Amino acid sequence: MDQINDLDLYERHVQALFAAIDRHQNDSSDEQWTRVFDLQPLFYNMSLDVMSEMLYGYSVHSQNPSERVELPELTGHEPPDRENIGMHMDAGKAWIETRGALWKYRWLLPVKQFNEHCAAIHKYAEWFVQLRLTRGGEYLDGLQHQGGQPHGDRYVLLNELAKVTQDPVELRSQTLNVLSAGRDTTAALLGWIVYFLARHPKVQLKLRYEVLIRFGPYVSGQPSGIEFKKVRDSLPYMNAVINETLRMAPVVPLNDRISLRDTVLPRGGGDDRTEPILVPKGTQILIPTYALGQRPDLWDFDPDEFRPERWMEDGKRKFGFEFVPFGGGLRQCLGQQLARIKSAYVITRILQRYDTIENAESPPDAPIRFHHTIENRSGSGVQVKLRKAKWTLQLQRRWEAKNEQQRLEIH
Numbered sequence: 490m491d492q493i494n495d496l497d498l499y500e501r502h503v504q505a506l507f508a509a510i511d512r513h514q515n516d517s518s519d520e521q522w523t524r525v526f527d528l529q530p531l532f533y534n535m536s537l538d539v540m541s542e543m544l545y546g547y548s549v550h551s552q553n554p555s556e557r558v559e560l561p562e563l564t565g566h567e568p569p570d571r572e573n574i575g576m577h578m579d580a581g582k583a584w585i586e587t588r589g590a591l592w593k594y595r596w597l598l599p600v601k602q603f604n605e606h607c608a609a610i611h612k613y614a615e616w617f618v619q620l621r622l623t624r625g626g627e628y629l630d631g632l633q634h635q636g637g638q639p640h641g642d643r644y645v646l647l648n649e650l651a652k653v654t655q656d657p658v659e660l661r662s663q664t665l666n667v668l669s670a671g672r673d674t675t676a677a678l679l680g681w682i683v684y685f686l687a688r689h690p691k692v693q694l695k696l697r698y699e700v701l702i703r704f705g706p707y708v709s710g711q712p713s714g715i716e717f718k719k720v721r722d723s724l725p726y727m728n729a730v731i732n733e734t735l736r737m738a739p740v741v742p743l744n745d746r747i748s749l750r751d752t753v754l755p756r757g758g759g760d761d762r763t764e765p766i767l768v769p770k771g772t773q774i775l776i777p778t779y780a781l782g783q784r785p786d787l788w789d790f791d792p793d794e795f796r797p798e799r800w801m802e803d804g805k806r807k808f809g810f811e812f813v814p815f816g817g818g819l820r821q822c823l824g825q826q827l828a829r830i831k832s833a834y835v836i837t838r839i840l841q842r843y844d845t846i847e848n849a850e851s852p853p854d855a856p857i858r859f860h861h862t863i864e865n866r867s868g869s870g871v872q873v874k875l876r877k878a879k880w881t882l883q884l885q886r887r888w889e890a891k892n893e894q895q896r897l898e899i900h
């Protein structure tokens with residue numbers, strides 16, 4: 490939870506996201522609008538930057554490589570390849586997906602390329618592990634001024650884990666586990682939220698209203714002033730939009746369990762499947778998260794509708810095992826709160842800065858497409874045009890003029 494409260498970390502990477510969006514700014518006279526572009530890859534870059542900083546202290550800065558902190562010398566080890574780690578993760582995952590689809594015939598696939606991607610990812614993590622083991626408590630020293638702010642004392646997962654174990658393989662595996670579990674899932678969720686907002690202008694308007702009432706407009710060059718606790722507790726419609734997005738397009742659409750002993754489940758047996766059913770030891774059970782979200786009897790008989798209001802009707806909708814986008818039980822997602830708060834924060838900042846997210850997919854009513862490489866992202870990307878809010882532009886100009894004035898005074 491401490492890490493979630495590191496607001497500065499998120500805001501720095503959101504600012505880099507905005508700079509990346511600004512590169513899609515319209516060249517014509519209408520400077521409020523961006524051109525049509527795909528927002529999805531930008532979310533993946535941002536998520537990689539945030540996660541690599543949280544886990545290892547040193548962000549990959551895929552959004553802005555010039556921000557990369559110079560790495561300290563580590564004798565006998567080549568510096569990690571920060572440039573290509575995202576590519577290796579994407580390619581490695583695509584292999585895992587294909588192997589999964591081939592099931593027991595996966596041995597048919599050549600493994601050379603897959604092994605190369607895995608080796609590159611291991612090498613990346615191992616460098617930080619070795620640095621931590623060599624430097625001990627001074628691991629964070631090189632990070633004193635990342636992003637211009639003092640950061641030497643913050644929570645970095647590798648640094649904390651190394652207080653408990655010095656086993657390099659354990660440290661590598663634990664951090665890579667969280668990296669792969671947290672990076673693409675959150676990016677895909679952000680993509681899907683914007684995907685649905687762009688197609689549902691009324692929902693977009695209502696959500697933007699909630700955000701502006703709660704946090705006011707975007708002001709360039711100033712800290713957002715938003716506390717994560719407030720993001721979590723004071724945006725009920727945002728929470729409804731996130732839930733509805735996860736119902737319509739679950740980031741993890743399928744999960745499974747293997748029964749460790751003979752078990753009786755309360756329903757699923759008998760002619761009408763409402764009787765108890767025996768699950769013998771060793772049985773694999775698939776959990777169809779996506780299909781559960783499409784059942785008319787569970788979702789007000791309109792499961793095809795993107796309708797966040799369903800989460801707020803009759804007080805507040807409580808959910809149980811019919812809604813399991815983060816899994817359930819003892820092994821459920823450890824990062825659920827982080828993912829929800831981070832997504833809400835990023836969407837809040839976007840809605841403060843832009844007053845319109847326009848759907849730019851061609852044709853605009855193209856059917857939804859799922860692209861599944863372990864996590865489920867939009868198969869057609871997130872094709873949008875964004876319009877900067879008027880006051881954002883005015884405040885930005887004032888801020889730039891002030892900066893320029895200060896620069897002239899200094900020289």
Ligand code: HEM
Binds near residue numbers: 819822
């Ligand atoms: C939208 C974002 C996310 C979704 C939809 C998601 C979904 C899931 C799901 C379905 C599982 C399997 C749970 C089960 O089998 O019951 C899982 C496990 C896990 N997730 Fe997430 N996750 C997300 C973000 C994150 C983030 C941001 C982190 C970490 C920073 C994270 C860390 C983990 C870990 C460590 C596990 C394994 C837990 C265990 O096996 O004990 N996840 N996640």
